[in-house]
Amino acid sequence: MQRLNWGLIGGGEGSQIGPAHRLGALADGHFALAAAALDADPARGRDYGARLGIAPGRAYGDWREMLAGERGRDDRPELVTVATPNSTHFEITKAFLEAGFHVLCEKPMTMTVEEGEEIVRIAQAMERICAVNYCYSAYPMVREMRHMVASGTLGRLRLIVASFSHGHHGDAAQADNPRVRWRYDPAMAGISGQFADCGIHALHMASFIAGDEVERLSADFASTIASRALEDDAMVNFRLSNGTVGRLWTSSVAIGRQHGFDIQVFGETGGMRWASEQPGQVMYTPLGGRTQIIEKGEAGLSEDATRLSRVAIAHPEGFPMAVANIYVDLAAAIRGERTGALPLAGDGLRSMAAVHAAVASAGQQGAWVDARPPMFR
Amino acid sequence: MQRLNWGLIGGGEGSQIGPAHRLGALADGHFALAAAALDADPARGRDYGARLGIAPGRAYGDWREMLAGERGRDDRPELVTVATPNSTHFEITKAFLEAGFHVLCEKPMTMTVEEGEEIVRIAQAMERICAVNYCYSAYPMVREMRHMVASGTLGRLRLIVASFSHGHHGDAAQADNPRVRWRYDPAMAGISGQFADCGIHALHMASFIAGDEVERLSADFASTIASRALEDDAMVNFRLSNGTVGRLWTSSVAIGRQHGFDIQVFGETGGMRWASEQPGQVMYTPLGGRTQIIEKGEAGLSEDATRLSRVAIAHPEGFPMAVANIYVDLAAAIRGERTGALPLAGDGLRSMAAVHAAVASAGQQGAWVDARPPMFR
Amino acid sequence: MQRLNWGLIGGGEGSQIGPAHRLGALADGHFALAAAALDADPARGRDYGARLGIAPGRAYGDWREMLAGERGRDDRPELVTVATPNSTHFEITKAFLEAGFHVLCEKPMTMTVEEGEEIVRIAQAMERICAVNYCYSAYPMVREMRHMVASGTLGRLRLIVASFSHGHHGDAAQADNPRVRWRYDPAMAGISGQFADCGIHALHMASFIAGDEVERLSADFASTIASRALEDDAMVNFRLSNGTVGRLWTSSVAIGRQHGFDIQVFGETGGMRWASEQPGQVMYTPLGGRTQIIEKGEAGLSEDATRLSRVAIAHPEGFPMAVANIYVDLAAAIRGERTGALPLAGDGLRSMAAVHAAVASAGQQGAWVDARPPMFR
Amino acid sequence: MQRLNWGLIGGGEGSQIGPAHRLGALADGHFALAAAALDADPARGRDYGARLGIAPGRAYGDWREMLAGERGRDDRPELVTVATPNSTHFEITKAFLEAGFHVLCEKPMTMTVEEGEEIVRIAQAMERICAVNYCYSAYPMVREMRHMVASGTLGRLRLIVASFSHGHHGDAAQADNPRVRWRYDPAMAGISGQFADCGIHALHMASFIAGDEVERLSADFASTIASRALEDDAMVNFRLSNGTVGRLWTSSVAIGRQHGFDIQVFGETGGMRWASEQPGQVMYTPLGGRTQIIEKGEAGLSEDATRLSRVAIAHPEGFPMAVANIYVDLAAAIRGERTGALPLAGDGLRSMAAVHAAVASAGQQGAWVDARPPMFR
Numbered sequence A, B, C, D: 001m002q003r004l005n006w007g008l009i010g011g012g013e014g015s016q017i018g019p020a021h022r023l024g025a026l027a028d029g030h031f032a033l034a035a036a037a038l039d040a041d042p043a044r045g046r047d048y049g050a051r052l053g054i055a056p057g058r059a060y061g062d063w064r065e066m067l068a069g070e071r072g073r074d075d076r077p078e079l080v081t082v083a084t085p086n087s088t089h090f091e092i093t094k095a096f097l098e099a100g101f102h103v104l105c106e107k108p109m110t111m112t113v114e115e116g117e118e119i120v121r122i123a124q125a126m127e128r129i130c131a132v133n134y135c136y137s138a139y140p141m142v143r144e145m146r147h148m149v150a151s152g153t154l155g156r157l158r159l160i161v162a163s164f165s166h167g168h169h170g171d172a173a174q175a176d177n178p179r180v181r182w183r184y185d186p187a188m189a190g191i192s193g194q195f196a197d198c199g200i201h202a203l204h205m206a207s208f209i210a211g212d213e214v215e216r217l218s219a220d221f222a223s224t225i226a227s228r229a230l231e232d233d234a235m236v237n238f239r240l241s242n243g244t245v246g247r248l249w250t251s252s253v254a255i256g257r258q259h260g261f262d263i264q265v266f267g268e269t270g271g272m273r274w275a276s277e278q279p280g281q282v283m284y285t286p287l288g289g290r291t292q293i294i295e296k297g298e299a300g301l302s303e304d305a306t307r308l309s310r311v312a313i314a315h316p317e318g319f320p321m322a323v324a325n326i327y328v329d330l331a332a333a334i335r336g337e338r339t340g341a342l343p344l345a346g347d348g349l350r351s352m353a354a355v356h357a358a359v360a361s362a363g364q365q366g367a368w369v370d371a372r373p374p375m376f377r
């Protein structure tokens, strides 16, 4: 197995998500870090790239420089990851796709629905993969849940209840701290705060597990800290295409919840529950039966859940391994092998349409609005 | 301490809530069962009453008979509990209040807002206690949470997130079973199914802990089993008078949740969480600090939480003891002693107003509507 | 159903276990408190008895007085509960049995094996019930576990691992507090501290669930606070008659464990686990299958577990209801009806033999010793 | 940062622990897999090595071949990992240490105490690192517990209670399956089964957290499946040098426990608890205070716990990252930088002495025996 060359944009020293990408891409030996533009500060980016072992000249100060330097090389990256702040995702992703690179873009993929549609079209036209890092969907047990729904274990789905809530922005005294403030400032974060930041992970997962799409929604937004222009708490009711009812709560002022991402899925013949803080287990209850604990690594799980688990039953495999699973599937896709269910540009676009729909609904007292991007209606 | 005479209407043999009332009223020796009309079937009611040790002639076949037989006695009950099906609560409660009895009425107190207002007025006019059995509010640790909010531990409240969801009506094949069907049939259950049955417990608790009232709400109802006219799943967003944001999910098709009543309360300086399946603990997180487990029975709890706990720290005290605590406070109130926060007719009325508001909102695509009873606006 | 007259010795105002006995005996209406000698202080005992509603003259200052006053009455108690300090159990229990009363004695039943054998003989000779308050064995789900073992669900038992550990005596600064000190002082507590206080509950439960008896054991005792003559921490390895391996840890210095009583039972075809802080659930794992949660109140449980549960599935039923179940079974036994598995004098005797065996073993560097009372060898 | 060359022996395709080593060594980019002898079958080993991207000629069929091929190279591995079956650890580790390589050896390091002492002496003489893969000690929160003890948060330690129990060998019908049988066959596994396999992890952790050594112990072994010559269940009581009491249960027939490794540590001023299935949290209770949840990634943790955590608070970091932390510390040690507390040959030797002591004790009815290797007495 030859390693694939990999490029990374953003995710510099001290960044939040950078370590997970580096761990994820390198862990299984599928990728080698060949080129990067790691930091908003060119000198810091080059220096850190050198320390990460990137060959001289390939640790760039800027993504445009990197695009220029890499596009013509024989050993250019097969995959480029975009892990910069949200507002830059669109132009970087677009530029690399157009130059024929496969891209893994952080969420949210774009700031507008139009940009999202453009990315989908470019990826299609260029016949390149544009994946979006909905990494929770790559936990083995989330794949197992998707498999259980697809194979009919739960019957027709009736109801999905998800939450992604934490309390890390609950301190009003910190609201003006620049590391926090930008998230609730429309000038920097766009039209949505907490829902665009965390809610879309949960909304994607609902679709992902259901194997269905969000059709319409109604939202209630709140800025519980007065100085915030954007919501720090949101409740979104939605319906999937086949009528499944959805309920999604997301908050950043839920003091005491740390990484409170969980999802419950209820169908005609059973229910199940998963939580990101104990990601190796699914609680499953067949209709009329007892709740059972499905363990990552147990015998008889689906091919996908089995393939994406690396260590023995009940040995926890954390968040970095979920990101690594995205890279496993990307490597396979790039090599033309069969992959699991990678989140793609279409998913990123749907999220953006849902964000815009939720903002519109919240602005109209919770009116129900179409949540689909025009191109998928 | 002289036992108080007690009368029970409904709660016959095999009923769901009857045992909790009998245990609750008798457990501490405050009440003695003096008279009863236990069953819809007069003969069964008389027979069961006799087996419970009620004196001959005071185990009635019917509540009207009981009212007639008891109202003139010197040793008539000081308190009458109404534990019959919902549609009968109003007339029975009204009749006994008007005859000068104290009443503990099961929830929901009435079927309409008008009836609720009438009960409030009668109780006031007669100077009788009309309590409503929001028994979860009598768990020591729920009282502790209320105390913590009142004493400012959490600062101004921002957000309350509650759920009361189970899966016991999730079997479509059982939907026509009469024990289940009536709950979703407007002819028998009134205008609301699951929200009026379980949701109002959670809504009451939100108000109870916050020490504040629900002002307006927006609802999304679903009948996930097609044959049901009334909702088996509901999401209600609400606002308390002081602006606290509320979110409440209730469901009877959440297969795998057994007694899924839990509540999270978030304020400016902390958050907390309680669940009915582990009622002796509160998870409390001060802003910027670690999550702590507050245990029923630990030193230094509020007077109310301490008073209502009967056995040592970490010995579980279950649902029957919560109901018993309602009776403890009723006995104290009847004796003119200081009590904790008994849920009263005003609370029952507010619930009814909220039910009607939620139905109206759900029928108008989630429009926000006033949730207060006219008499409290 | 006629109430049975009941007498209570000890369990006075402010006592630890008294409230559980009063709740337990009264809750279901099987017993009425007819006579009592509640307190070491005669005046306090009489006064409290009067406040509990005992008829004048039947609230005694002393158990001997009570025995004298009650033995000749027609309406004398059918059952007398002994809830005084340990060293008095033997003489009180003996005296009441010999006078023909049924007795429920608190644990430990006696201080010596010889006393224990004497109680067994007297109960037999008098044809009276002498029960011992191993109340945890009366939780519905503990009865269910016993049933599962008896009906072969786990196959032959291989291993039982139990612990009963708390940290409430972990503060060295409190070691001289009289409420704590007596427990580790041989003059008052006898030959064993924590093992005789809590360990025997766990040892009884192991036997109870297994339906088998402890044959031999090896113990390691420690006094982790130097001033203590008796152990505050103990590990006991044991073997049941049929070879099942047992391991039991008990501690009073396990700071952070509150009511840490749990038991795991492993057989050829499955394992299960129960914890006293969540007593309504058993975690059960069939060999080769998934862990399942068995819920109190679910359909299809054994007759005994069903009968002893009072409220609906997943509504917690706490410690007072476990004690009440002991009284339910006592009432049935007194009435000559079929009962579940009441812990009897033989069980109390076996505990005493095990305590003496453990002390002997701990004193001989963990040598294995016979744990059976001579009369049962 | 230059990658260090790394060699791997054992851990071939389909092996249990191989993936964790590859993930762990590669994840952070400290090591590059330069040479390997991966499999008992030379052809399979060479082929798999090639597929892992090892340069032609450096994927060896055999460790002796690898030693011969690598020892003279300039770019020879700086670290060699030994992940072969237990009985081969000694000779491979010895050979590579003597040739001047740093070694990370899987546990148990050797089969006898004498071999263990020899390894310690060789590592010392050669001035090479010989680490042992007690990888659980590299979880950030285990490091935090060690730090808390060292800095006096718990006061003098009184008691440590550990268990490492699972049920994966609980099926008697599988007892003759070769994958299971060898573990209980003295010819292949040596003198101890489950205790040498899992128990020593827990025993090491007790020492590690306490910062103290096991001095003496008493053991009770059981073979609950009759055909087994070696124990599948063991209880070991021990004492640390400073008198701390220890209790350790390990089992492979605990059906329903999956990866049941947990440890409780109790001192004069507090207690704490950690479990391998939720490795990012420590439950900590200060004397007289409430139980608190310490979260990996929270502010204010020790330098070591902070350094070894890669993703944000409450994002789980599983078993592969614990192994990676061993490699992080090895890379630092090789580079002469400051490291955390790496488990070294002395720890491997102590484990071996404890295994031999436990076997001796179990064979003498639990007699207390010295658990220290002669060279450390």
Ligand SMILES: NC(=O)c1ccc[n+]([C@@H]2O[C@H](COP(=O)([O-])OP(=O)(O)OC[C@H]3O[C@@H](n4cnc5c(N)ncnc54)[C@H](O)[C@@H]3O)[C@@H](O)[C@H]2O)c1
Pocket (backbone or CB within 6 Å): A009, A010, A011, A012, A013, A014, A015, A016, A017, A018, A037, A038, A039, A040, A041, A062, A063, A083, A084, A085, A086, A088, A106, A107, A108, A133, A134, A135
């Ligand atoms: N998938 C997930 O679970 C997840 C989790 C966290 C963050 N994210 C996403 O990852 C992205 C980055 O978030 P973060 O929290 O790591 O942010 P961060 O602010 O911690 O780090 C951003 C990094 O990008 C670098 N950067 C900024 N502008 C750049 C530019 N023009 N060129 C190159 N580098 C540049 C910064 O120097 C920094 O190193 C965001 O889009 C965020 O939404 C996703």
Ligand SMILES: NC(=O)c1ccc[n+]([C@@H]2O[C@H](COP(=O)([O-])OP(=O)(O)OC[C@H]3O[C@@H](n4cnc5c(N)ncnc54)[C@H](O)[C@@H]3O)[C@@H](O)[C@H]2O)c1
Pocket (backbone or CB within 6 Å): B009, B010, B011, B012, B013, B014, B015, B016, B017, B018, B037, B038, B039, B040, B041, B062, B063, B083, B084, B085, B086, B088, B106, B107, B108, B133, B134, B135
């Ligand atoms: N507070 C709570 O937590 C809680 C829990 C369950 C039920 N409830 C409420 O308690 C009430 C009873 O519910 P349930 O589940 O016990 O119902 P159920 O159907 O199990 O029992 C109702 C009982 O009332 C008797 N009854 C019916 N009509 C009567 C009449 N006219 N006169 C005398 N007796 C009559 C029936 O014979 C039966 O014994 C309902 O209002 C319900 O909402 C409250």
Ligand SMILES: NC(=O)c1ccc[n+]([C@@H]2O[C@H](COP(=O)([O-])OP(=O)(O)OC[C@H]3O[C@@H](n4cnc5c(N)ncnc54)[C@H](O)[C@@H]3O)[C@@H](O)[C@H]2O)c1
Pocket (backbone or CB within 6 Å): C009, C010, C011, C012, C013, C014, C015, C016, C017, C018, C037, C038, C039, C040, C041, C062, C063, C083, C084, C085, C086, C088, C106, C107, C108, C133, C134, C135
């Ligand atoms: N089964 C259980 O789970 C459990 C739990 C706690 C205690 N206990 C047992 O219950 C017994 C009492 O324990 P406690 O913790 O309640 O003790 P306590 O000290 O709190 O109360 C003892 C009570 O007995 C009274 N008393 C003492 N001597 C008396 C006498 N000679 N005559 C009448 N009354 C007398 C005292 O005044 C006091 O009211 C002990 O044997 C203890 O082991 C059992």
Ligand SMILES: NC(=O)c1ccc[n+]([C@@H]2O[C@H](COP(=O)([O-])OP(=O)(O)OC[C@H]3O[C@@H](n4cnc5c(N)ncnc54)[C@H](O)[C@@H]3O)[C@@H](O)[C@H]2O)c1
Pocket (backbone or CB within 6 Å): D009, D010, D011, D012, D013, D014, D015, D016, D017, D018, D037, D038, D039, D040, D041, D062, D063, D083, D084, D085, D086, D088, D106, D107, D108, D133, D134, D135
């Ligand atoms: N630290 C831990 O948590 C942990 C966990 C599991 C296993 N282990 C240890 O790891 C070691 C391996 O265990 P495993 O479960 O992976 O075993 P395994 O049987 O699954 O794999 C052993 C691997 O070593 C290879 N091998 C055997 N003999 C060899 C030789 N002479 N030269 C080269 N390769 C050889 C085999 O082909 C196989 O690939 C054991 O010592 C075990 O105790 C440690």
